[in-house]
Amino acid sequence: MDLMAHLSQDFPELAGIATYKDAARIGFSVDENVRRLLRFHRVERRLMAILIAHITSEPVWEVKCALALHQWQSAEHVDALRRRIAEMRNPTPRLDAIPENDPTAPALDAFLDQLDAARDTEELIAGVYGVLYPALADAYRDHIARTNPLVDHPTRRVLRFALLDVDEALSVWRRAWSEKASRWTEHLNAYLAAAGRIAGDSAVEPVDLTLYAPRSAHNDFHPRRDDRFHGSYNFEFPPHVVFNMPDVPADERNLALLCKRTLEMDVPEMMASFMTERTNQPWEFYRDYSRQLWDEARHAMMGSVALEARGIDWKREIPLNIGFALRLNLHATPIERQTILYAIEQSLMPAETGKRLEYETAVAAGDDLSAHFHDYDWADEVLHAQIGRRTLKREGISSDEARERAQAIHEKTWAALDQYRSRDEQHDWWPTFIRRALGKESAATARPELSIFRPSE
Numbered sequence: 001m002d003l004m005a006h007l008s009q010d011f012p013e014l015a016g017i018a019t020y021k022d023a024a025r026i027g028f029s030v031d032e033n034v035r036r037l038l039r040f041h042r043v044e045r046r047l048m049a050i051l052i053a054h055i056t057s058e059p060v061w062e063v064k065c066a067l068a069l070h071q072w073q074s075a076e077h078v079d080a081l082r083r084r085i086a087e088m089r090n091p092t093p094r095l096d097a098i099p100e101n102d103p104t105a106p107a108l109d110a111f112l113d114q115l116d117a118a119r120d121t122e123e124l125i126a127g128v129y130g131v132l133y134p135a136l137a138d139a140y141r142d143h144i145a146r147t148n149p150l151v152d153h154p155t156r157r158v159l160r161f162a163l164l165d166v167d168e169a170l171s172v173w174r175r176a177w178s179e180k181a182s183r184w185t186e187h188l189n190a191y192l193a194a195a196g197r198i199a200g201d202s203a204v205e206p207v208d209l210t211l212y213a214p215r216s217a218h219n220d221f222h223p224r225r226d227d228r229f230h231g232s233y234n235f236e237f238p239p240h241v242v243f244n245m246p247d248v249p250a251d252e253r254n255l256a257l258l259c260k261r262t263l264e265m266d267v268p269e270m271m272a273s274f275m276t277e278r279t280n281q282p283w284e285f286y287r288d289y290s291r292q293l294w295d296e297a298r299h300a301m302m303g304s305v306a307l308e309a310r311g312i313d314w315k316r317e318i319p320l321n322i323g324f325a326l327r328l329n330l331h332a333t334p335i336e337r338q339t340i341l342y343a344i345e346q347s348l349m350p351a352e353t354g355k356r357l358e359y360e361t362a363v364a365a366g367d368d369l370s371a372h373f374h375d376y377d378w379a380d381e382v383l384h385a386q387i388g389r390r391t392l393k394r395e396g397i398s399s400d401e402a403r404e405r406a407q408a409i410h411e412k413t414w415a416a417l418d419q420y421r422s423r424d425e426q427h428d429w430w431p432t433f434i435r436r437a438l439g440k441e442s443a444a445t446a447r448p449e450l451s452i453f454r455p456s457e
Contacts, residue, residue, distance in 0.1 A: 018149035027148030030088055033155060036143060036199050038099050039108060041081040043136060043198055044162075045096070046112040048074035048290065051128070053116065055272040055293075056325060057220040060121050061228075061265075061315070066169075068268050068297035070128075073165040075290035080158045082283065087154070095283075104204060107195035110214070114191050117215035118184070126181040129173040131188045137166045139198035187212045221273040221329040223266065223322035231319025233424035235417055237263065242430065242444045243361065249443055252434060254365035257358055257374065259318055261303025267296035269325035271341065274334035282394070288387045295380040302373040309369055312437055319429055326420065327413035335395070336409045342388035343406030346399065348381050355381050 014023055028036070051071035058064045086092040098105045115132060118124040140159045147155060190212045196202045225232050239256035242248060271293045275286060307314040314320075328337045348354040355378035362370035392402055434442040 014150060017153055023148065023150040025148065027146060027152060028143075033147065033152060034085055034089055034093065035099065035102060036139075036201070037081055037085050037155065038093060038095070039102065039105065039198060039200055040136075040139065040143075040159075041078060041085065041095060042105070042108065043112065043132070044074045044077045044081065046109075046116075047071075047128070047132060047136075048078060048286070049276065050112070050116045052272045052290070052293070053217075053219050053276045054118070054124055056223050056269040056329065058121060058124070059224040059226040061226065063121055063125065064265065064268075065297055065301055066172075068294050070165075070169055072290050072294035073169075075287050077158075077162040077165070078283075079287055080161070084155055084158050102200060104194075104196045104200045107191070107204075108198075108200065111188065111191035111195050113217065114188055114215060116217035119215075122181050123184045125173065126185050127188050129170065130181070130185050131192065133166055133170050135192060135198050137163060137170065140166065142199065219276055221269075221276075221325075223269045223325045223329070225320065225322065228315045229320060230316065231424055231429070232322045233420050234319045234426055234429075235321050235323040235421065236426050236428055237319070237321060237323075238428065238430035238444065239263075242442075243358070245444055247443070250361055250364035251367075251438060252443055253361050254367050254370055255434070255437055257361060258303050258306045258370060259314075261299050261373070261377070262307060262314055262318065263300070263320050264296055264303065265300035265320070266322060266324040267341070268293045268300075269322070270328050270337055271296065273325070273329040274337040277334040278338070285391060285394070288390065292384050292387055295384065299377055299380070302377065306367075306370050306373060310437065317433055317436070319424075321424075323417055323420075327416050328409075331413045331416035332409055336405070338391065338395075339397070339402050340406050340409050342392055342399075342402050345381060345385045345388045346403065349385055 013020060048071045051067045051074070055064055055067045055071075058067060082095055085095065093099065098109065115127045118127050140163045144156050144159050144163075149156060190207045190209060192198075193202075194204060194207050194209060196204045223232075237259075239259040243253050243256035243260060245253065271289060275289050275293070278285070304314055307318075312318075328340060332340070355374070359371060359374040359378050362374045389399070392399070397405075428445075431442045431445045434440070
């Protein structure tokens, strides 16, 4: 048998995506496909917003990290769904409005409103990971199975990638329902049933929603830590200054950097507030900042990983204060918070004081893991500076104007922290920490510039 004959017999038909028999069946019409994708888009978009809105007030660190990841994954799903919908219909349907030809869409919104009304960690986890994600996975699998594998291959590919993220999220969350969580999931499932489930093609069950009084969501942007942490209101944070002291040994400066990285969870805690409160922005605004929010959470996790690798109990030994997000979320406008973020990102670009210096400090300290992490931290900040420039351009604010405004915002909000200082002892914890972590005295103690550890945002 020659090669051509061999290939014609053994190479998969139809590029391997389906058999001739499977491709000959009738799947969803374009109209029905678009109707369903619009619902998927709406669910993922609202899920993204809900996860973001709960990041700041979520006290459990591990849950905070998960919310940061999963909101970005939803943003990626939204972006892909928007492109696919636009490919199939011209003009593109209104993506952010309730479709007029979908009678159960308002009920779907009611379900999502209730999901957002979770009152604590337990209800949030039960609602997102116990109700919504399983329902979303079922809807995606059903769509993949029922749509024609040839004519609608692009949609199947989008949903398969989304399903990888959804299944991964579900695989790491195990059910441990209390009675309260069970009542809450029953409440949410009643609203979901009234919407015909995620795709809106299930028989609407005759649920008496009067038995499940609706709640109103409340966004709380006061940052919180769980009981494993201490010093949330101790705003003395020497690493802000120590990392950049040229006459302090590299190993101590590197440790200061790792503390700063771990504290960086305060950036997602701040970003979540302006991303929630700045409504009616272009989709690109939320997409770009969604990525940055996840990156900043990753940076905090990098710091915690490096400290764990050194055997440091970072939750107990480092006062990871909430000052940055607290002063901005409660004492600055959303656009002021965004402006501060832009100014910080731009300040990290100069080689003498920015991310290159941080990477070189880790290298000089001989800490390969820290150097590896700071190499990627530096790469992320390049992207963040670009995001900041794009968004400010949309706002009509120049870089010089942003930096000038940021200084005034910094001064105003730093002064606002005075009202919270009495909640914790304001003390210099750095010498004791260095003694335990490095087995020597800190070279940065008894220095006039350390009398007030004021961050230089």
